[in-house]
Amino acid sequence: MTRLSTGIEDFDKLIEGGIPEGFLVALTGEPGTGKTIFSISFIYEGLKEGDIGIYVTTEESRDSIIKQAKQFNMNLEDYLDKKLIIIDALMKEKEDPWSINEVTPEEMVQKVIEAKQKLGYGRARLTIDSISAFFLDKPAMARKISYYIKRVLYKWKFTILITSQYAITTSQAFGFGVEHVADGIIRFRRVIKDGMLHRYVNIEKMRQTNHDKYVWEIDIKPGKGLVLLGKLNERREDYSLPRKTMEHIRKSNQDEI
């Protein structure tokens, strides 16, 4: 089986060397936990290896992705329109051929296929960041939409990362069902401990892989990107929300019902 490096060497070791070719993997987690930076690394690593890269961005502009990448010494501009297309679903500029106007799964998939045709043959990586934008007003459609995307794009031999947001109040992935369709789930989280923001990652699922089961603390470093700091050998309470906060959330949810 061919495995694709994520561009984060230490992370690759947790999944037997990388993401199996052809997989659709969900990156899920709260805001600011590293999903976009992980996605950029994955695409950039592909470009360095000669792969085609297609990046669909829905919540940040193309420029924002390019600027963010540059801060980690990943120069996406070198590959733009040759090996890389960034499909911008935010700016919706009419004269931009790689922007989408209607944020629908059908239009997005169509653009991705056009981009692939433009870039030509060869192994291809695709990131959809984030998938949540396609079912914002209809979270119940999440599974159906994810399945549609997987089914249609499968033929095009992409290895796909999709990011999805996590509702901190309920600890439920926004748009139930993405995770069942996905071949793998990489879960990002954050917590305030000792007055400081800590971020973590763990692999919740990776089909056909004897993956690591630990929670790892991560950091995002200028010039470097996402790095693994170490394993978390502590109790669950240490990385979930404080008990009092959870009680408060549960109570206010009940009040609403």
Ligand SMILES: Nc1ncnc2c1ncn2[C@@H]1O[C@H](COP(=O)(O)OP(=O)(O)OP(=O)(O)O)[C@@H](O)[C@H]1O
């Ligand atoms: N140059 C940098 N140096 C250090 N840390 C940075 C740098 N740029 C961004 N970060 C950190 O990365 C975070 C953003 O990470 P990222 O965009 O991957 O989050 P995300 O999980 O995609 O969030 P969202 O769901 O909101 O899109 C910032 O909030 C900041 O903490």
Ligand SMILES: [Mg+2]
């Ligand atoms: Mg993001």
